[in-house]
Amino acid sequence: MIIHVCKQTSQEQLNQIVELVQQEGVQAHVSHATDRIVVGMIGSVKPDLVERLQQMNGVQSVNKVSKSYKLASREFHPENTVIRIGDVNIGGGELVVMGGPCAVESPQQIDEIARLVKAAGGQVLRGGAFKPRTGPYSFQGVGVEGLIMMAEAGKKHGLLTITEVMTPEYVDICAEYADILQVGTRNMQNFDLLRKLGEIRKPVLLKRGFSATYDELLNAAEYILAGGNPDVMLCERGIRTFESYTRNTLDLSAIPVLQQLSHLPVISDPSHGTGRRELVEPMTRASVAAGADGLIIEMHTDPDNSMTGDGVQSLFPDQFAHLLRQLEQLSPIIGKSFNTPKAPAEQFAVSAQS
Ligand code: PEP
Ligand code: MN
Numbered sequence: 001m002i003i004h005v006c007k008q009t010s011q012e013q014l015n016q017i018v019e020l021v022q023q024e025g026v027q028a029h030v031s032h033a034t035d036r037i038v039v040g041m042i043g044s045v046k047p048d049l050v051e052r053l054q055q056m057n058g059v060q061s062v063n064k065v066s067k068s069y070k071l072a073s074r075e076f077h078p079e080n081t082v083i084r085i086g087d088v089n090i091g092g093g094e095l096v097v098m099g100g101p102c103a104v105e106s107p108q109q110i111d112e113i114a115r116l117v118k119a120a121g122g123q124v125l126r127g128g129a130f131k132p133r134t135g136p137y138s139f140q141g142v143g144v145e146g147l148i149m150m151a152e153a154g155k156k157h158g159l160l161t162i163t164e165v166m167t168p169e170y171v172d173i174c175a176e177y178a179d180i181l182q183v184g185t186r187n188m189q190n191f192d193l194l195r196k197l198g199e200i201r202k203p204v205l206l207k208r209g210f211s212a213t214y215d216e217l218l219n220a221a222e223y224i225l226a227g228g229n230p231d232v233m234l235c236e237r238g239i240r241t242f243e244s245y246t247r248n249t250l251d252l253s254a255i256p257v258l259q260q261l262s263h264l265p266v267i268s269d270p271s272h273g274t275g276r277r278e279l280v281e282p283m284t285r286a287s288v289a290a291g292a293d294g295l296i297i298e299m300h301t302d303p304d305n306s307m308t309g310d311g312v313q314s315l316f317p318d319q320f321a322h323l324l325r326q327l328e329q330l331s332p333i334i335g336k337s338f339n340t341p342k343a344p345a346e347q348f349a350v351s352a353q354s
Pocket of ligand 1: 132183185272
């Protein structure tokens with residue numbers, strides 16, 4: 001349930017409301033909207049508590065939350081969540097670009113790609129050390145060694161890092177090396193994994209299951225939030241539709257819908273969302289225009305020889321740099337900021353062959 005409290009209410013009065021809720025064994029989450037204060041309640045709220053709250057000074061109303069998810073909902077938490085990692089703010093006015101290969105392959109590969117991501121203006125290095133592959137005989141990732149390679153490359157080039165975690169047992173080690181943990185589309189409803197991610201204090205990027213509704217995605221996020229980890233970002237990465245020309249159908253509507261239903265930052269993945277290199281650039285621009293708080297984009301120095309099949313959707317470094325320069329121009333139009341370093345073009349020596 002949620003309590004709407006008048007904006008003018010004193011801190012003392014607000015504390016009394018929160019204390020009363022907590023005395024009844026119910027959790028209270030305070031959030032400040034522009035026109036009111038919202039106190040969200042989680043737990044069994046008895047009718048008697050509702051009556052007592054309604055009589056308190058400053059309380060405007062006590063209502064049920066209409067959604068099955070609570071902590072993830074905007075009703076419960078009207079202000080945007082801004083996830084701060086170092087000097088990068090995800091969900092604020094700054095556009096965040098995560099770039100890198102599908103998979104970490106070698107120290108040289110990830111170091112060179114990290115250099116190029118940084119030079120282009122990206123803030124986060126992506127790369128999978130553990131890869132969820134459709135078939136058991138495909139390359140499964142280099143494992144823990146890959147976490148170490150990525151952490152070193154990120155540190156050397158001044159980038160945050162994001163990597164996928166597939167099982168609860170690997171959460172702690174991934175959290176030790178990476179700044180953000182990614183839950184892949186195939187694991188969106190791996191509830192044991194989500195519960196474990198609720199226990200840590202590292203931000204989580206939760207990808208939408210390729211057949212999941214918005215409601216299911218937000219309930220999956222709720223598992224992490226309910227466990228006590230407030231730093232969750234949602235990721236639209238394309239859904240399965242009847243169309244087979246593209247690998248998935250990037251659901252652009254998800255961006256504004258999720259931002260209306262939830263306060264969590266929304267990241268778009270135009271790489272998996274299209275599966276085609278030539279579509280990554282226009283769909284990145286479209287995602288930013290639709291209001292995405294950030295992008296996660298695959299980029300590789302030698303996509304044709306990448307160790308996962310995702311080379312076909314990976315940008316060449318010069319394409320990645322060119323795209324980020326476009327984002328610099330596009331962002332202010334929709335009220336975001338994004339700056340690229342004024343680096344000479346020679347930095348992106350590895351270029352598109354076609
Ligand atoms: C990835 O990011 O490389 C990946 C496997 O993503 P998804 O879970 O969206 O398929
Ligand atoms: Mn991939």
